[in-house]
Amino acid sequence: MSIVRWSPVRDMLNMQADMNRLFGNMFDRDSYETSLGRGAWNPVVDITETADEYQVTAELPGLNKDDVKISYEGGVVTIRGEKKQEKEDKNRNYHRVERSFGMFERSFRLPTQIDVNKIEAKFKDGILGLRLPKSEEARPKEIPIKIS
Structure with missing residues (x-):
């Protein structure tokens, strides 16, 4: 069994990820960005x-x-x-870009x-x-x- 060092930052990021999953369907991705930033x-x-x-x-x-x-x-x-x-195709209207x-x-x-x-x-x-x-x-x- 290996020893894992406790990290309060990791715990906060895990909590943030849990909250993102919990409320993920309530917020549209266009209006909600993660702490990593868009893209x-x-x-x-x-x-x-x-x-x-x-x-x-x-x-x-x-x-x-x-x-x-x-x-x-x-x-x-x-x-x-x-x-x-x-490259963006100028002949298309993009409704959503999530990648x-x-x-x-x-x-x-x-x-x-x-x-x-x-x-x-x-x-x-x-x-x-x-x-x-x-x-x-x-x-x-x-x-x-x-x-x-």
């Missing part, structure tokens, strides 16, 4: 761990692999990129050292998958007990 977006990410590696899965709809950059430095994996806005565009950056600190030479990234159908193998020193080891 801002961050891709959703899942991070899982096994004894040997971490796996990061990010949803990046509308992007291709050339739009995304990945880096790992000092125990932090960073995913950054840009979702470019399509978000712009630059994004997500960074995650991993609690153990990673073998940087074995990191793998795959991108298919808007889903980015990262495999971050743990270094040998970071992997769990069984220590035999000698009884004398």
Whole structure:
């Protein structure tokens, strides 16, 4: 079991997200903006761990692999990129525009050292998958007990 550091800011953001879901249908998106600002977006990410590696899965709809950059430095994996806005068609009347565009950056600190030479990234159908193998020193080891 891992220890999670308490963060009052995270609790406030979680409360804000709960309130947004609760009242989301009462407010039209045109008149209600999130604290991130209009058009801002961050891709959703899942991070899982096994004894040997971490796996990061990010949803990046509308992007291709050339739009995304990945880096790992000092125990932090960073995913950054840009979702470019399509050109507006002057021959159409837009009734609603809800899709978000712009630059994004997500960074995650991993609690153990990673073998940087074995990191793998795959991108298919808007889903980015990262495999971050743990270094040998970071992997769990069984220590035999000698009884004398």
